[in-house]
Amino acid sequence: MNWWLAAALALVTGGLGPCLWGAARGSAGRRVVAQNMATLLLCLVFLLLAQGYARPSYVDLALVVAVLGPAGTLVFTRLLGDEIGENPPGLRLLTPAVLVGAPATVVPLCIATGPGRAMGKLVLIGLLLIAGGIVTSAAVRRA
Amino acid sequence: MTRRLRLWVLTAGLLATAALYVAACTDLPAFGGSWHPYGDRAVRAALQQHTANAVSSVNFDQRAFDTLGEETVLFSSVLGTVVLLRRTRGEKRVAPGPAEVPAALRRYGLLVLPVTLLIGLYVIAHGQLSPGGGFQGGVVVATSLHLLYIAVDYKALERIRPLGLFELADGTGEAAYILLGAAGLIAGSAYLANTLPLGTFNTLSSGGTVPLLNAAVGVEVTSAVVVLLAHFLGQALEIESEDGAKDGGREA
Amino acid sequence: MDRLLPLIVVVPLLGAAVLVAAGRHVPRPVAEAVAGLAAAASAALAAAALAGPPEVSWVGAWRPQDGHSVGIVLVGDRIGLGLAALTSLLVVAVLAYSWRYFDEPPHGHGGAFPALVLLFQGGMCGFALTGDLFDAFVFFELMGVVGYALTGYRVEEARPVQGALVFGFVNSLGGYATLLGIGLLYARTGELGMAQVGRELDQAADAAGHGADALVVAAFVLVLTGLLVKAAAVPFHFWLPDAHAVAPTPVCMLLSGVMVEMGGYGAARVWTTVFGGPGGVPAAGARRTLLVLGVGSALVGALMCWQQRHVKRLLAFSTVAHTGLFLTGIALLTPHGVAGTALYVLGHAGAKAALFACTGILLDRHGSVDECELHGKGRGIPFTGLLFAAGGLALAGLPPFGTSLGKALVEERSPWLPALFVLVSAVTGGAVLRVAARVFLGAGQAGREDDEGPETTGGEEEPETGRRVRRPPVPMVTVAALLLAGALAVGTVPALTGAVSAAAEAFTDHAGYAAAVLDGRPAGRPEGPYDWWTWTGAGLGLLSAALAVALAARSVGLESRAVPWSAPLRRLHSGHVGDYVAWTVAGIGLVSLLALW
């Protein structure tokens, strides 16, 4: 029983599914929040898949998502600014989800991979994710 | 044609296509089967050419002519957009006002831009080793430049993005790919032949012409996406019809 | 020589890259000269390859080991090279025609239009030469993307952008259907080259003992969809009149002259090499599909062509009609059918491009392409009128034009074909002659009749040369004259007919193609006796030409051109993207019914 893939499956069904539902329905603000949450979850899923399939080279995907995900959300906030409204539903969930989710995934992965260049990459991804999450949720709140 | 008739025609077409497609699916080999003759040959050829990433070997060595066509599609689409989104006679360019951006976002943008740039260059350089390649890395680099617009404002982006230079890079990237192909001819073998020394497996310089073609595609894709977005940004933010009220085109 | 085959495709692309790279610093005449040079170089390479024996070129030196290869093959067979040479010649003619043509190119991009035309040439030469299904899809998309940009070139006007958008949506959808078909074929055979897929299908059929199953027929229908969209066969043809009516004249010359013919060539090539063997679609199914679509296109095209006021739309519908005749010729699936169609395509390219050239002169002189508005205004330019009338007669099939010889070769193959060919040629030729008579001779009443029903008139168009020209510019008239001379040469040079007949033998040989590509055994074609002009052929040509003149003479005086019972058909051509996409999907259903029946 590959626990990493099981975790990935849980994250996909439990997280990505509702994010899709949120992105497809409701006000523009709620959709942007759902999209932001989806990019965060995606990065974690890629990390888990990389470990589950025992393919360290898949981590590059997570690295690119950690950088492009927030950029995509900032695009939406910049260009959909006036439609987002003051306090879109689900915004409060964003920052805690990032602060809890990222370490909860990166730390066990670091333990599993052991010290070395790979661990450095994981830590970098974790930091990028946290920084991106905080900044984008602030940007959405102030849109 | 009335909406109702169109729906009837559409439904009939969709049902017929669905029936045809499902009938075809029943004869397809089962999903996940192990019979992939072309794939096995391609992997053997990739390893023989000392290219670790078999997909890049197929893209830039075995079926390099496809990639030449694909890059030319990107090149001509950018040229088409330059022509279609040009500023016509009755329009003027108005510089947009600076956008007010929270300080945290501005710092994040300026911090993450170099990181994204490095990641993009890393993805291009390791194209023939790990997942990635000229196209993926090129788009990441181009997006990193546009972080300036997203996180700071349009004027900052325009300062670091001289359009003439990027159009030159676009044409040069395409010409470089074609001339690298001609190098095969000059070396006596066929067009787009991999005649350079193959280097040792799994190192940055392995794979003969694959890394060079990767770099050419990276240059071209980066400049293509920058020019593409420049014209879309130009249309959306800058170009106004001459007298604000009446639009340059047909009066509605 | 086989190592130089890819250069035919690559030289125009390099020319375009150089033009864009040096975009800002190169004055306009230099850019257009460089473009002409690149196009001419590619034409010379194609002619040189045509002179030598047929060759096969594996790109990247990935030759097959025991019958299987990983690379892409370019096949230098006579018909493919002939189309590449025709494309290059037409591009040289178009670049000469549009010398300093447009008023002001986009600032900073003197070479944008010539670069796009070169990319168009590269895409078409690549599609004509490739022997790989996915490579054909990539060049199909390249032709498409450049075609949308060129069609919508005059963005200051409302019509070009709508025409280009419709062109873009329908052709992209056709391309994606083709890609689904290629995916199915790859799943079944594990190959992408046309010869390889054909051989795998045949071997599978020998092993299994039965011919095509649902997957092979579905793949045939899906791959054919994209090619039929490009060939503008009914019901996929709706985009063609909209795109032609609005594209700049030089682009119309290329679209009607050779790009639409690429669709028919692709359909014939894919059927012969992939599905022509025992493992493919039975010949009866393919013949029925191509025949029904060909006859349908011919009739719809002719009927709509007769009723148009907008001269470019009239010529576009005549292209739909003649493409129908090409598909009918190909549907015979015999060397004679292909040889006749090939000559017909060569003749039609010259005549149709010349007609568009003359229309461009009218547009630039009077700012209109509307038959009623231009009534009598063409008297000042008699030579252009003469060329226009000669083009009309060529379309009508007057011997010794190439179109007439091509039709003659195809007509002898079955009893009822001559009736269809004569009728459609007469109607389309008659429509063009009617326009010639009203515009250049001022025959019949002036444009009194008001607008019958919602219809695109050709009035108040912007001349493409910025300001109206008094005398037709020399390059435009000479190009039109040379193109008509080419159409005449096709019908009068016996050696050309001999070469085309031998080429058609090789083209329709399923096993020979696979042997030439995979086993390197080019089948030696004996220069067998070929038939040329016959009395019946020439007679039928004269009959259709006479009919055309009679139709034109009678209708010049008539009050209106509309054919009342065809009003519903005219409403179908609504210019609405949703309609055309619905018809495309319905077309997939129709083709699958015809193929499966």
Place this chain on the structure above:
Amino acid sequence: MSLLPYLIAGWVFLVGVHGIATSRNLIHAVGCLAVTQSSTYVLLLAVGYRKGATAPVFSDLPVDAPVVDPVVQALALTDVVVGATVTALLLALVVQTAKRHGTVDPDELSELKG
């Protein structure tokens, strides 16, 4: 399970085409065309999949490990590029249509008829 990926590809293609044909906004139609195209990615990669195999990238893999078909991945990669460029060009045309026609609703575009 053995037919699901192919059927999903077919469903995405048909939904996309339905979206284009019934669209009342050209930008929405361009989005539906992109959806239609994503069906070709799903079909190509489903055809190339091999159970229990991994990606054909040997930088972190023994050379004799079972791998998935790299050729379909190269085809899908080319397709992603073509899709992005066609979307960009059609969006450019939609911008100009909005300028010249004042609308992006296909029903109100009445220039080319008959």
Place this chain on the structure above:
Amino acid sequence: MHDALIVVVLLLVAAAATGAVLQRDPARQAVVLSALGLTLAVLFTVLQAPDVGLAQLAVGSAVTPLMILLTVRKVRRKGRRE
């Protein structure tokens, strides 16, 4: 476990595609298209195609939504003034 992942992600892709088509407003459709791009990237990774996943991510996460939204902004600004 591999098959379960593939089935779930395939169903998500179908749902996202249907959602993208049913959402008639282009600005909101851009968000759903971005989500579809992300789901496709997961599908490609689950089908062991990281290169294609990376390409889909690069194009679908920032470039395509930016182009669609800039077009919407241009069309909407033009429409509002009419």
